[in-house]
Amino acid sequence: MRNSCFILLALLSASGSNAFEVSGNFWENGQAIFHIGISGDSPTGGSWNAAFKRSMNAWSEATSFQFIAIDDFVDPCTARGGGLFGDDITGVDFTATVCGTEFSDSVLAVTLTAGTCLNQQCTGGFHITDADIVFNNNENWDVYTGPSHFFVTDFERVALHELGHALGLDHESTNPSIMQGLVSNTDSLQTDDINGANSIYGGATSLQTIYGIEVIVPAASSLSGPNDSINLAGVLSSSDASLDNKFIDLYQYKFENDSRVDIQLDSTAINPFLYLVRVSSAQDTIPAFTFSDDNSGPGTNASISTDIQAGTYWIGVSSAQNNEQGSYALAMSATSSGGGSSFEIIDSSYGPSVEINPNPNIAGTLASSDFVYEGKFLDLYQFDVVNSTTLRVDLGSNNFDTRLLMVDVLPDKVLGSLFFQDDNISLSNSNSRIEQRLLPGTYWIGVTSFDNAETGDYNIDISVVIP
Ligand SMILES: [Zn+2]
Numbered sequence: 001m002r003n004s005c006f007i008l009l010a011l012l013s014a015s016g017s018n019a020f021e022v023s024g025n026f027w028e029n030g031q032a033i034f035h036i037g038i039s040g041d042s043p044t045g046g047s048w049n050a051a052f053k054r055s056m057n058a059w060s061e062a063t064s065f066q067f068i069a070i071d072d073f074v075d076p077c078t079a080r081g082g083g084l085f086g087d088d089i090t091g092v093d094f095t096a097t098v099c100g101t102e103f104s105d106s107v108l109a110v111t112l113t114a115g116t117c118l119n120q121q122c123t124g125g126f127h128i129t130d131a132d133i134v135f136n137n138n139e140n141w142d143v144y145t146g147p148s149h150f151f152v153t154d155f156e157r158v159a160l161h162e163l164g165h166a167l168g169l170d171h172e173s174t175n176p177s178i179m180q181g182l183v184s185n186t187d188s189l190q191t192d193d194i195n196g197a198n199s200i201y202g203g204a205t206s207l208q209t210i211y212g213i214e215v216i217v218p219a220a221s222s223l224s225g226p227n228d229s230i231n232l233a234g235v236l237s238s239s240d241a242s243l244d245n246k247f248i249d250l251y252q253y254k255f256e257n258d259s260r261v262d263i264q265l266d267s268t269a270i271n272p273f274l275y276l277v278r279v280s281s282a283q284d285t286i287p288a289f290t291f292s293d294d295n296s297g298p299g300t301n302a303s304i305s306t307d308i309q310a311g312t313y314w315i316g317v318s319s320a321q322n323n324e325q326g327s328y329a330l331a332m333s334a335t336s337s338g339g340g341s342s343f344e345i346i347d348s349s350y351g352p353s354v355e356i357n358p359n360p361n362i363a364g365t366l367a368s369s370d371f372v373y374e375g376k377f378l379d380l381y382q383f384d385v386v387n388s389t390t391l392r393v394d395l396g397s398n399n400f401d402t403r404l405l406m407v408d409v410l411p412d413k414v415l416g417s418l419f420f421q422d423d424n425i426s427l428s429n430s431n432s433r434i435e436q437r438l439l440p441g442t443y444w445i446g447v448t449s450f451d452n453a454e455t456g457d458y459n460i461d462i463s464v465v466i467p
Helices: 048-062 155-167 191-201
Strands: 004-008 031-035 066-070 092-095 109-117 126-136 205-207 215-217 227-236 241-243 246-255 259-266 272-279 285-293 302-308 311-319 326-335 345-347 353-356 361-366 371-373 376-385 389-396 402-409 420-422 432-438 441-449 456-464
Touching (some): 031 155, 048 066, 066 227, 109 155, 155 191, 227 246, 259 272, 285 302, 285 311, 311 326, 361 376, 389 402, 402 432, 441 456
Parallel strands (some): 031 066, 215 246
Antiparallel strands (some): 004 109, 109 126, 205 215, 241 246, 259 302, 259 326, 272 285, 345 353, 361 456, 371 376, 376 441, 389 456, 402 420, 402 441
């Protein structure tokens, strides 16, 4: 049994409409497919479809929400009106009425959303499963930029506004934004609009790398399920970093478990070139898990299918020829048995076993079965540094007062100095931090507690400090 509900939004009207406002409704996967087949062209020549797609792309490029265009006509009023809640297929068109109900005075367009309620009373919002947009064909429309004309409305900025409703935004009354309730001279997405969408869907963040290339960390970048799928759209452009005269976009994903991954990189604008590179906590690449492909997909598209170990990976999108620019689509599916990770455990001559784990993020547990060191339990992790790097190691736990150790390991697995340790000096709570420049070599991170015999879960986060 599915609860349905709908709301009428989207009155870009003469009635007036704080920072961004969210409706409380959202697309579960952070993306929406729109079927677009509006007939005809605007008076000044461009097709309505092209203008609508530019509006979709504007949201997709500026925010973590993705609109995906499909070129076919779907009637937005199918299963609308008369108490119906849509057909879960998006449509867009010019119509004389709002699917049977008159447009209110001065209303230019309406977005009708429907979905599955999050609670029985449907007071807590819903997962949007359908969004249909109708533009009032009693109005005069064209496509233009700049100041708004009195008697001819710019279709493209209204489309931007309606798509904001479609992804879950309400009207914004204070900050400059396309989501203001009245059509205005604003013809493009504003910071408030972008922050609004990212507040719902989690904005991508980025990391500085020692290679001088920023890595995009998508909001949903940690993959732990038995089946995960990722769809990204992007553009290689001259503002990107370049590698050997090819532009490159890098995305970071973390696989919680050993996984099978299938990655497909498609483009009609460029000859795609794909990288999958495992990186260590020091951002060194791990050669055994470094892959690249030019043409294994259909046509000149690129594709990589392989088994990988749990860890942090960078997916690189680039081109086969120099300086190619254009849009691309990246699709990845990852499957795992949920069986965790196959990190090697070695016995040390000092007693405790050591997990060889080069990942920047490690989740572990101090347990009573662990090796005991001066009355405290101890876990050890080994990683290598290939290039001299300054690393910041944070150890956090909600269960015990942490103590973090780092030692260098000499070639014959003999400990060098216990040269760094931290209790809770650096941070305001019981967490620990070490920040230190490391020369190439092998190191152990030790996790233990301040008080005797403490147990519980902890997390280690290692990041590279860029000078
Ligand atoms: Zn509106």
